[in-house]
Amino acid sequence: MDFDVIVIGSGPGGYIAAIRCAQLGMKTAIIEKYSALGGTCLNVGCIPSKALLDSSEHYYNAAHSFAQHGIAIKDMQLDFGQMIKRKEEVVGQMTKGVEFLMNKNKITTYIGFGSFVDKNTVKVKSNDGQEQQISAKNIIIATGSKPSSFPSMPIDKKRVISSTEALKLPEVPKHLIVIGAGVIGAELGSVYARLGAKVSFVEFAASMIPTMDSTMGKELQKSMRKLGADFYFSHKVTSVENKGDSVVVRAENNKGGLLELEGDYCLVSVGRRPYTDGLELEKAGLKTDERGRIAVNDHLQTEVSNIYAIGDVIRGAMLAHKAEEEGVFVAETIAGQHPHINYLLIPGVVYTWPEVAAVGYTEEELKTNGTPYKAGTFPFKALGRARASMDTDGLVKVLAHAETDEILGVHMIGARVADMIAEAVVAMEFRAAAEDVGIMSHAHPTYTEAFKEACLAATGNRALNI
Numbered sequence: 001m002d003f004d005v006i007v008i009g010s011g012p013g014g015y016i017a018a019i020r021c022a023q024l025g026m027k028t029a030i031i032e033k034y035s036a037l038g039g040t041c042l043n044v045g046c047i048p049s050k051a052l053l054d055s056s057e058h059y060y061n062a063a064h065s066f067a068q069h070g071i072a073i074k075d076m077q078l079d080f081g082q083m084i085k086r087k088e089e090v091v092g093q094m095t096k097g098v099e100f101l102m103n104k105n106k107i108t109t110y111i112g113f114g115s116f117v118d119k120n121t122v123k124v125k126s127n128d129g130q131e132q133q134i135s136a137k138n139i140i141i142a143t144g145s146k147p148s149s150f151p152s153m154p155i156d157k158k159r160v161i162s163s164t165e166a167l168k169l170p171e172v173p174k175h176l177i178v179i180g181a182g183v184i185g186a187e188l189g190s191v192y193a194r195l196g197a198k199v200s201f202v203e204f205a206a207s208m209i210p211t212m213d214s215t216m217g218k219e220l221q222k223s224m225r226k227l228g229a230d231f232y233f234s235h236k237v238t239s240v241e242n243k244g245d246s247v248v249v250r251a252e253n254n255k256g257g258l259l260e261l262e263g264d265y266c267l268v269s270v271g272r273r274p275y276t277d278g279l280e281l282e283k284a285g286l287k288t289d290e291r292g293r294i295a296v297n298d299h300l301q302t303e304v305s306n307i308y309a310i311g312d313v314i315r316g317a318m319l320a321h322k323a324e325e326e327g328v329f330v331a332e333t334i335a336g337q338h339p340h341i342n343y344l345l346i347p348g349v350v351y352t353w354p355e356v357a358a359v360g361y362t363e364e365e366l367k368t369n370g371t372p373y374k375a376g377t378f379p380f381k382a383l384g385r386a387r388a389s390m391d392t393d394g395l396v397k398v399l400a401h402a403e404t405d406e407i408l409g410v411h412m413i414g415a416r417v418a419d420m421i422a423e424a425v426v427a428m429e430f431r432a433a434a435e436d437v438g439i440m441s442h443a444h445p446t447y448t449e450a451f452k453e454a455c456l457a458a459t460g461n462r463a464l465n466i
């Protein structure tokens, strides 16, 4: 065998798996079909979207709230080209960083398309058509996902776009129609709403971010409305038509009412599908399930015991940090260790402003499971820190077991909650009671006081500042 481990795909799942394998003394190779390493997350996902979210937020604040802070700007202009250029620079720094990490850990990198020859052998076809075969005792599939769509909304990458094109548009749309008000829709919709686009959401479900706790969707919608966004919930899209300079979206609501919207771009953000195209799984004795995912057991092992799969290509949340945890998990499993992942405690974050962050059970799940619970909430507007920064939108909701007081779920919307949710993860990992957090000192004035106060609210209505 040429290697102990071959990793196919260099996203956050694959490159982290490769590093951990190398750290554990395994001779490791990684295969990536694109010349830039880092996968969806670094190239067309987490990092570029956050770069544009940050830039557009600066622009929006400069235009709308600096004056209240006593900062007057004359003749402010948007240089959208520079915004996109800065985003590309950030991506370039990050992908070069992964290259550096591969070299530092003595991981052999193959740029080319990987496909199975048999259960131990992978063929790598480079862009210039050259082919070579490499073999390993273990193979980790980390080939990620691609945007999905429906026949009624074919993505043409010009007027009807996926998140990938939305990250590099040649102009700010005048009217962006977003199909799907989930995570991508909310994030990229807010980028363009902040830059002055009219944004209309057409969503199948009855609210934004429908898989999160329902309070979060309602609160997020309120803040998106302040950006001028329109919402068409409970609508099924029937057709999307590129008319050259514009795009027409037609939909029907659940009462039979018809909707027709005309915009200059339509972002299709209705979810992503696992990506296994061209992998020739069958040559290794593998197949995908009905949803295109690679089936794995609790050890993330496929039905062929030396082949593992991680990240977006398997079941579970399509999140970079979930893929990373699984990368480490598989490396340590191959090394004979007994790692553990607590999937309940993988947080979910939406990087709008205010941000949304959650961990554990939603209130709807607790009701469905019949778990006795109590809820404590605390609004950002009662926080000194939020008043000082004028970030008063949002709240923290803590769900605790009615009898034991153990924290079962934490749902936050507000300034910097993407960072604050880590405290909730730690508390829940150590199985803290709401009162435990409520009696711990939190620096004043900080946004984190909202979590402490919500925990006190859940502990017998003991919040102090409301």
Ligand code: FAD
Binding pocket: 008, 009, 010, 011, 012, 013, 014, 031, 032, 033, 034, 038, 039, 040, 041, 042, 044, 045, 046, 047, 049, 112, 113, 114, 115, 142, 143, 144, 145, 163, 184, 275, 277, 278, 279, 310, 311, 312, 313, 318, 319, 320, 321, 322, 323, 351
């Ligand atoms: P990927 O990152 O998709 O990487 C797979 C890699 O495998 C790719 O580079 C691909 O080219 C390569 N590959 C595939 N097939 C082959 C082959 N046969 N041979 C060689 N190479 C191959 N998640 C978060 O946690 N936080 C966020 O803020 C966030 N923001 C996002 C924003 C957007 C716009 C999008 C689209 C996604 C976002 N995500 C975010 C999701 C996150 O990007 C994914 O969950 C994550 O990238 C999955 O990692 P992965 O390693 O499984 O796969």
Ligand code: NAI
Binding pocket: 150, 179, 180, 181, 182, 183, 184, 185, 187, 202, 203, 204, 205, 208, 209, 210, 235, 236, 237, 269, 270, 271, 272, 317, 318, 319, 348, 349, 350, 351
């Ligand atoms: P999503 O699953 O978050 O949202 C898709 C939305 O589209 C849902 O609200 C769904 O009800 C709606 N929908 C589905 N079919 C529809 C139809 N026919 N018509 C109208 N609406 C329809 O998926 P999204 O936003 O595409 O993101 C894909 C993945 O990428 C997510 O799973 C997410 O985990 C990941 N991601 C994570 C981010 C983060 O962690 N901050 C940011 C962006 C993406």
